[in-house]
Amino acid sequence: SYELTQPPSVSVSPGQTASITCSGDKLGDKYASWFQQKPGQSPVLVVYLDTKRPSGIPERFSGSKSGNTATLTIGGTQATDEADYYCQAWDSSFWVFGGGTKLTVL
Amino acid sequence: EVQLVQSGAEVKKPGESLKISCKGSGYRFASSWIGWVRQMPGKGLEWMGIIYPDDSDTRYSPSFQGQVTISADTSVTTAYLQWSSLKASDSAMYYCARRGDYGFYFDHWGQGTVVTVSS
Numbered sequence: 001s002y003e004l005t006q007p008p009s010v011s012v013s014p015g016q017t018a019s020i021t022c023s024g025d026k027l028g029d030k031y032a033s034w035f036q037q038k039p040g041q042s043p044v045l046v047v048y049l050d051t052k053r054p055s056g057i058p059e060r061f062s063g064s065k066s067g068n069t070a071t072l073t074i075g076g077t078q079a080t081d082e083a084d085y086y087c088q089a090w091d092s093s094f095w096v097f098g099g100g101t102k103l104t105v106l
Numbered sequence: 107e108v109q110l111v112q113s114g115a116e117v118k119k120p121g122e123s124l125k126i127s128c129k130g131s132g133y134r135f136a137s138s139w140i141g142w143v144r145q146m147p148g149k150g151l152e153w154m155g156i157i158y159p160d161d162s163d164t165r166y167s168p169s170f171q172g173q174v175t176i177s178a179d180t181s182v183t184t185a186y187l188q189w190s191s192l193k194a195s196d197s198a199m200y201y202c203a204r205r206g207d208y209g210f211y212f213d214h215w216g217q218g219t220v221v222t223v224s225s
Contacts, residue, residue: 001168033211035151042201042215043143043151049209086151090210093165095141095153 002091004098011104018074020101022087025068030089032070034063037100038083046085047072079105108132110140110202110216117222118192125188126219128202135183136160139205141212142176142187146198156205157185192223 004024012018022032032050035043045054047063050070060075070089074081082105087098113127128140141156155166159178166176178185185202200219203212 031209031211035212037151042218043203043212044215045206045211045213048206048211048213054213084150088151088211094167095156095210097143097151097153100150 002089002094002096004087004089004096006085006087006098006101008099009102009104011106012074012077014079014105015076018077018081018103018105020072020074020085020087020103021069022071022098023069024089024096024098027068027070027089028065030091032063032065033088034061034070034072035086035088036081036083037086043086074103077103077105081105108204108214110204110214112200112202112216112219115220115222117224119225120192120194120223122192122223123188123190124192124221125186126200126221128185128187128216130183130185130204133204136180138207140178140185141203141205142174142185143201143203143212144170144198145201145218151201154187154200159185192221194223194225197221197223 034047037043046061050065051063086100109131111129136159142154144152154170155176157164157176175188202216204214206213
């Protein structure tokens with residue numbers, strides 16, 4: 001079955017740039033999406049189709065992809081960005097989520 | 107405004123059946139795929155399956171095939187997730203989510219339904 005791999009945790013200082021990676025076999029041939037989930041809340045889409053940002057999502061959230069690794073970048077990280085982040089892709093009729101990355105802003 | 111409103115928390119005993127719901131509004135319900143996602147306590151998101159309400163075309167994750175049934179009723183713009191015989195390991199938060207218009211991603215999510223299975 002298809003798998004997406006994320007680092008379990010990433011730490012960043014306020015105002016700095018945070019990068020969260022997501023790797024998978026032939027991910028370069030698929031589209032990646034990213035979701036933010038804060039404690040006790042439903043996931044929220046922050047990036048789709050690798051690089052697109054939904055309306056209402058701050059510009060400091062951006063997505064990119066190089067080879068088989070997608071990256072979510074948060075520029076000028078704020079305390080409110082502390083959350084779990086999940087990547088997601090679609091492979092042969094199946095939807096797959098990465099294991100999630102806990103972003104700590106300290 | 108697109109909204110997905112899920113049914114309330116459930117407490118069940120092992121072996122009981124259960125059907126939870128997800129009511130869509132603010133868009134053409136029949137023509138947007140609706141998926142279900144499980145999140146066990148303290149764990150990540152797991153895709154369970156997805157349905158196209160217009161023709162009930164349904165796909166299941168291999169991990170959940172045969173364990174749950176996904177259905178939809180376009181007359182009440184509602185999707186369902188059901189179990190015929192619950193296990194303690196089914197205790198989790200369950201989210202419904204709508205597939206986005208331009209690809210394979212979920213653009214709107216329900217508020218979640220907590221299911222607790224305990225004797």
